[in-house]
Amino acid sequence: MAGAAIVRLVAGRELRERSRQKSFKLSTAFIAVALLATVILPQLLTDDEPDSYDVGVVGAVPELVRSTIDGLAAATGSELSVVEVSDLGAGETRVADGSLDLLVTGGEVVVDEQPEVSTTLGRVSGRLAQVLSLSAGFTEAGLTSEEAADALSRGPAPVRSLAAADGEADVASDSPQPLLILGVILLYLSLLTFGVAVATGVVEEKTSRVVEVLLSAIRPHHLLAGKVLGIGVLGLAQLVMVATPALVVAIATGTELPSGSLQTVGSLVLWFVLGYALYSCAYAAAGSLVSRMEEANNTSFPVTFALIAAYGGAIFVGNAPDSGAARVLALFPPTAPLAMPTRAALGDTAWWEVPLAVVLTLAATYGLVRLAGRIYAGSVLRFGPKVKLRQALR
Amino acid sequence: MLELSDLTQRYGNVLALDGVSFSVERGRICGFLGPNGAGKTTAMRAVMGILEPDAGTVRWEGRPINDDVRRRFGYMPEERGLYKTMGVREHLVYLARLHGQSRGDALVSADRWIDALGLTERAESKVEELSLGNQQRVQLGGALAHDPELLVLDEPFSGLDPIGVDVMSEVLRKQAAQGVAVVFSSHQLDLVEDLCDEVVVVHRGAKVLAGEVGALKHEGRRRFAVGIEGDASPALEAVVGVTLVTRRPDGVVVVELEDDVDPQVVLAAASTAGPLTHFSRELPLLSELFRRAVAA
Numbered sequence: 001m002a003g004a005a006i007v008r009l010v011a012g013r014e015l016r017e018r019s020r021q022k023s024f025k026l027s028t029a030f031i032a033v034a035l036l037a038t039v040i041l042p043q044l045l046t047d048d049e050p051d052s053y054d055v056g057v058v059g060a061v062p063e064l065v066r067s068t069i070d071g072l073a074a075a076t077g078s079e080l081s082v083v084e085v086s087d088l089g090a091g092e093t094r095v096a097d098g099s100l101d102l103l104v105t106g107g108e109v110v111v112d113e114q115p116e117v118s119t120t121l122g123r124v125s126g127r128l129a130q131v132l133s134l135s136a137g138f139t140e141a142g143l144t145s146e147e148a149a150d151a152l153s154r155g156p157a158p159v160r161s162l163a164a165a166d167g168e169a170d171v172a173s174d175s176p177q178p179l180l181i182l183g184v185i186l187l188y189l190s191l192l193t194f195g196v197a198v199a200t201g202v203v204e205e206k207t208s209r210v211v212e213v214l215l216s217a218i219r220p221h222h223l224l225a226g227k228v229l230g231i232g233v234l235g236l237a238q239l240v241m242v243a244t245p246a247l248v249v250a251i252a253t254g255t256e257l258p259s260g261s262l263q264t265v266g267s268l269v270l271w272f273v274l275g276y277a278l279y280s281c282a283y284a285a286a287g288s289l290v291s292r293m294e295e296a297n298n299t300s301f302p303v304t305f306a307l308i309a310a311y312g313g314a315i316f317v318g319n320a321p322d323s324g325a326a327r328v329l330a331l332f333p334p335t336a337p338l339a340m341p342t343r344a345a346l347g348d349t350a351w352w353e354v355p356l357a358v359v360l361t362l363a364a365t366y367g368l369v370r371l372a373g374r375i376y377a378g379s380v381l382r383f384g385p386k387v388k389l390r391q392a393l394r
Numbered sequence: 395m396l397e398l399s400d401l402t403q404r405y406g407n408v409l410a411l412d413g414v415s416f417s418v419e420r421g422r423i424c425g426f427l428g429p430n431g432a433g434k435t436t437a438m439r440a441v442m443g444i445l446e447p448d449a450g451t452v453r454w455e456g457r458p459i460n461d462d463v464r465r466r467f468g469y470m471p472e473e474r475g476l477y478k479t480m481g482v483r484e485h486l487v488y489l490a491r492l493h494g495q496s497r498g499d500a501l502v503s504a505d506r507w508i509d510a511l512g513l514t515e516r517a518e519s520k521v522e523e524l525s526l527g528n529q530q531r532v533q534l535g536g537a538l539a540h541d542p543e544l545l546v547l548d549e550p551f552s553g554l555d556p557i558g559v560d561v562m563s564e565v566l567r568k569q570a571a572q573g574v575a576v577v578f579s580s581h582q583l584d585l586v587e588d589l590c591d592e593v594v595v596v597h598r599g600a601k602v603l604a605g606e607v608g609a610l611k612h613e614g615r616r617r618f619a620v621g622i623e624g625d626a627s628p629a630l631e632a633v634v635g636v637t638l639v640t641r642r643p644d645g646v647v648v649v650e651l652e653d654d655v656d657p658q659v660v661l662a663a664a665s666t667a668g669p670l671t672h673f674s675r676e677l678p679l680l681s682e683l684f685r686r687a688v689a690a
Contacts, residue, residue: 001465001494009491017479209475213536216442216469217492219461381444 006218010226011233014201018234027193028238031186035246038182040253052079053121056103058091064135064148065104065128072127076120104128107136179261180345181318183268184338186239188311191275191337194235195283195307199300201227202287202380211380220377228280235276239269260345267341267354274358275337278365279307285372288379289387299386306334314338321347331357333364395419396441396544396575401450403436403599410436411447412599418575418592420543423566425586425607426579428596429688434579435472437596438546441577442469454544465493468542472549472579474533478522482513482532485521486539493540500539507535511561527558534562538569545569547578551585563589587680595687603687611677618657620664621646621672629667633659646672 073080085091094100103110109129115122138148205211286300313335317326329339340357379392396418403411411433418424439445490500508517511531595603635652
């Protein structure tokens with residue numbers, strides 16, 4: 001029987017057994033719901049906001065304020081209808097009963113409840129209050145209404161960031177950042193979950209001694225490869241299963257995905273495959289050194305530590321995607337799986353950087369597969385006390 | 395035929411196997427005996443390719459063993475091990491397939507062994523839900539499910555109740571009758587005596603006794619049990635070349651004869667001393683042979 005057929009058999013068993021486990025089903029459902037919530041909740045919140053407002057105007061409201069109302073309608077994308085109100089009392093009554101959303105007088109803006117700054121009503125009322133006070137100031141300074149309008153129409157001065165390379169804006173407003181943050185967190189959790197699953201799977205086979213029966217029929221590296229492959233396919237399947245409902249809902253409800261989203265999703269999947277290949281082998285080697293589940297944490301700690309460091313690296317890269325350190329982190333194999341997708345989405349990568357990171361990670365994986373295979377073969381049949389790395393490699 | 399030649403394995407300062415050689419033909423059952431730590435498990439692991447011995451070779455049908463040949467062996471390790479959460483049938487099918495059977499064949503033979511081992515009711519149960527005795531049956535099924543040519547069983551009888559022992563013995567006999575070579579280790583020497591065609595005894599890594607059970611029993615000095623009305627021992631001890639071994643509670647005396655002593659002379663001496671009640675050839679028990687071999 002060919003090695004590939006054996007690896008497929010082993011992988012198939014891992015896939016069947018693990019996909020039946022309650023913990024897998026629960027975690028998949030939980031992550032899917034959480035992701036779905038991140039797509040649906042913001043929509044529910046924004047959908048709560050009406051897109052038309054009635055703005056009452058009473059008394060000597062400067063022309064400047066009236067023209068600001070028109071400008072705000074365009075800026076907020078909502079309809080602001082101006083309603084002339086006979087006196088302040090009537091206006092306040094109408095604001096209180098809700099037939100007016102806000103009331104502008106010669107000297108103040110009246111609302112029913114103080115609106116959140118981030119809402120449309122909050123922005124409109126805040127800006128009107130500002131313009132009211134500015135126009136009073138302009139009049140006192142003796143500006144004509146044209147001069148005042150001109151002064152008001154100037155936008156804010158630019159804010160220049162020294163960290164941004166080439167003077168470019170740091171993060172474009174439509175960058176796929178929320179998607180990236182979610183994706184990197186998901187990637188990190190998947191690498192950790194399925195990497196640890198490999199380690200505990202190896203220990204489990206040693207603990208139950210079933211490994212001796214298996215190794216009387218198949219080679220250690222076939223067993224290792226099948227286990228890694230089976231659990232990896234399961235990990236990838238979980239990623240797809242949790243992301244699909246969220247994506248379907250996002251597309252169905254017409255949520256505009258930020259530009260570059262597809263590239264980001266693609267690179268996250270690529271780096272799951274590469275990162276999992278690298279880390280799962282390290283976890284398998286760590287697991288094979290011990291015979292009891294309680295000890296598995298000790299030997300797999302260095303691997304978990306590297307993964308946590310990679311996550312920290314990705315956060316660093318997220319804050320300064322084009323710094324020298326970020327470039328190195330994105331190429332260095334242990335950190336690349338989390339750092340490179342981050343840098344690729346946020347930074348300014350040269351054409352060769354992603355391919356180089358892929359090649360380096362593959363090369364490191366190849367070396368680790370050989371090393372892990374030796375450690376695994378040398379230690380998987382040693383039961384009892386923890387096997388020293390040196391013994392395993394002998 | 396399985397042939398082990400000059401197997402040597404050292405663990406640190408311990409010589410686990412010291413040039414062990416023996417062979418088992420197809421259709422024969424070989425009991426592999428020895429005190430704890432004698433090297434039995436190490437030798438069996440070497441046969442199964444789980445362990446690469448420091449020196450020596452293992453051959454099957456005259457050829458060195460490769461992966462494909464080894465897949466036609468069935469193995470039951472001393473430390474039993476199964477996936478606890480897998481179903482019984484599922485597990486047997488999986489093991490048969492790892493040994494190279496197609497899915498269809500694996501399903502058929504899994505069901506055949508489930509029935510033969512009395513597990514029909516538990517075919518869908520998870521392994522962990524079974525009693526230890528039943529788990530052991532599954533383990534045996536795992537060694538047999540791919541119709542192996544050689545069975546290597548490390549302590550297959552340990553932990554079995556008398557009915558389990560009968561089932562196991564019957565299975566091994568049938569397998570041998572179908573041409574399978576069977577090697578198993580055991581400390582239950584009475585069982586080995588009943589079941590085995592031949593035995594190999596190892597002690598401190600070296601072979602100390604080997605051969606057909608019947609032939610081994612006839613080796614060494616002959617013993618006879620002699621009984622008369624009264625005490626036969628003075629008359630028997632008077633015969634040159636006869637030594638007293640023991641006197642049983644029922645008065646029967648066991649004597650050992652030097653090679654040139656004719657049993658007729660002993661019979662005559664006993665008959666003259668009194669009316670004869672018992673005269674028989676005494677063959678040593680396997681346990682006696684074992685103790686002698688290991689004590690040497």
